[in-house]
Amino acid sequence: MSNRTFRILVINPLVHSTKIAIYENDRNIFEQDILLLEQEKDLYKQIDFRITSVTETIIDLGLNLSSIDAVCGRGGLLRPISGGTYRINDKMISDLINGINGTHVSNLGAIIAYNIANKLNVNAYIVDPVVVDEMTSLAKATGRPEIKRKSIFHALNQKFVARELAKQLDKKVENLSMIVAHLDGGVTVGAHFHGKVIDVNNGLDGEGPFSFERSGSLPNNELINLSVEAGRQMQQLKQKLIHQSGLKAYLRVNQISDVINLVQQKDTETMEALGIMAYQVAKEIGKMAAVLEGEVDAVILTGNLAKMHYLNSRIINKVSWIADVFTFPGENVLLALARGTLRVLEGKEQAKEYDF
CATH class of the missing domain: 3.30.420.40 (ATPase, nucleotide binding domain)
Known part of the structure; x- marks a missing residue:
């Protein structure tokens, strides 16, 4: 278990902006809400602009991008998974782009984080996305046998x-x-x-x-x-x-x-x-x-x-x-993302793999 200080970039895409923050362990040292100037209706056509605006904002701040140890994006509408911190991989990106469980702005979180992390040669993560499914089979049952309740929540x-x-x-x-x-x-x-x-x-x-x-x-x-x-x-x-x-x-x-x-x-x-x-x-x-x-x-x-x-x-x-x-x-989104990533970086929790 490490005692070092980790610098974590967290990203929360919203409909009209991209919220970002940089944490040193769980201390917020910078936060900004970057407005989306290009109102492109197709979510996935916004990706390049959002990535560029995030990296340029950090550079303008005077922070060295190479000082970032990990990037974490808000999780989107993936396949049902258990709770925890997940390492973003190609399969996850594919499912988000293809809208495997629906299209939502939160789908962009992992995509943006993955792109930035790859350029920095560090790992990218998501934490407890909205599709976390730990419900019992009894809880999913309804009055119609062919209809099952879904676990989609905060x-x-x-x-x-x-x-x-x-x-x-x-x-x-x-x-x-x-x-x-x-x-x-x-x-x-x-x-x-x-x-x-x-x-x-x-x-x-x-x-x-x-x-x-x-x-x-x-x-x-x-x-x-x-x-x-x-x-x-x-x-x-x-x-x-x-x-x-x-x-x-x-x-x-x-x-x-x-x-x-x-x-x-x-x-x-x-x-x-x-x-x-x-x-x-x-x-x-x-x-x-x-x-x-x-x-x-x-x-x-x-x-x-x-x-x-x-x-x-x-x-x-x-x-x-x-x-x-x-x-x-x-909502505590940015801090929650940072904390989930920090648990992995400090060795308190093992990152899960999105594997289907």
């Missing part, structure tokens, strides 16, 4: 805050049972049993509580009626349910910061909408308590919506009987 941050709390409690995450609720553009609530997420709602496909922009679970009959409305196309319906529902639909806002401002103004309509969300999140936490058979060491609230004390308090009032509730506001 794995990176959920596992990060679980590790953070275990550290605070001076315990090992492998010895704890926790429920983690990530509250953001999507809402996912996971049952963490001894380091594995054995059940979680798929916030992307619409399961569970509504979020900032997603509808959450809907009554089947009403959803069918909505889908067969005259002239409605599949893509229009997906846009409505995934990007134009939740708090966006209730409050007619575009950013989470808009909701926070309305809460500060004690807007009645906002308080009511957050009350509904809190009710649904608390109910989902209760479901995961049943999954863990009542043996719950802690409940964690995280994500950007967890920055709102009003929402947190409404949830806590309903679930604190289950276990102590802890809050870790924010």
Whole structure:
């Protein structure tokens, strides 16, 4: 196990920008959000521009690129894999480019990291991508034998805050049972049993509580009626349910910061909408308590919506009987990527291989 200082470049591609940071071990020494000036609709045609903008930003900062020991990108829609830190390889890049499990901006994270790392002759990694699948077969079953539930959730941050709390409690995450609720553009609530997420709602496909922009679970009959409305196309319906529902639909806002401002103004309509969300999140936490058979060491609230004390308090009032509730506001993406990479560089964890 090494005591040396490692310099790690982490990359989180977003729709309109590329967030990067440089860490020395787990200390952030530089961070920047690089705006995407070329609004090319094809994600994969953005790759070269994003790579160039990242490397030029670091050079302009005055840092020697050769001082970087590893590069880590946010993981995308790969094949289902267990949690951990993975070395990026050609197979992973191929699956991301071919959209093996769908196309999303997060797919670019590994591609950008791999290209930069190859030029620097260092390893590139991803950590706990959204497709982490540790669910039990029982958890995947539904009322239709041909339909199985999928594990797509905020794995990176959920596992990060679980590790953070275990550290605070001076315990090992492998010895704890926790429920983690990530509250953001999507809402996912996971049952963490001894380091594995054995059940979680798929916030992307619409399961569970509504979020900032997603509808959450809907009554089947009403959803069918909505889908067969005259002239409605599949893509229009997906846009409505995934990007134009939740708090966006209730409050007619575009950013989470808009909701926070309305809460500060004690807007009645906002308080009511957050009350509904809190009710649904608390109910989902209760479901995961049943999954863990009542043996719950802690409940964690995280994500950007967890920055709102009003929402947190409404949830806590309903679930604190289950276990102590802890809050870790924010997404923690960059730090989580750095920490996962650092565990490998320091020899505390072995990098996994993406091998299919």
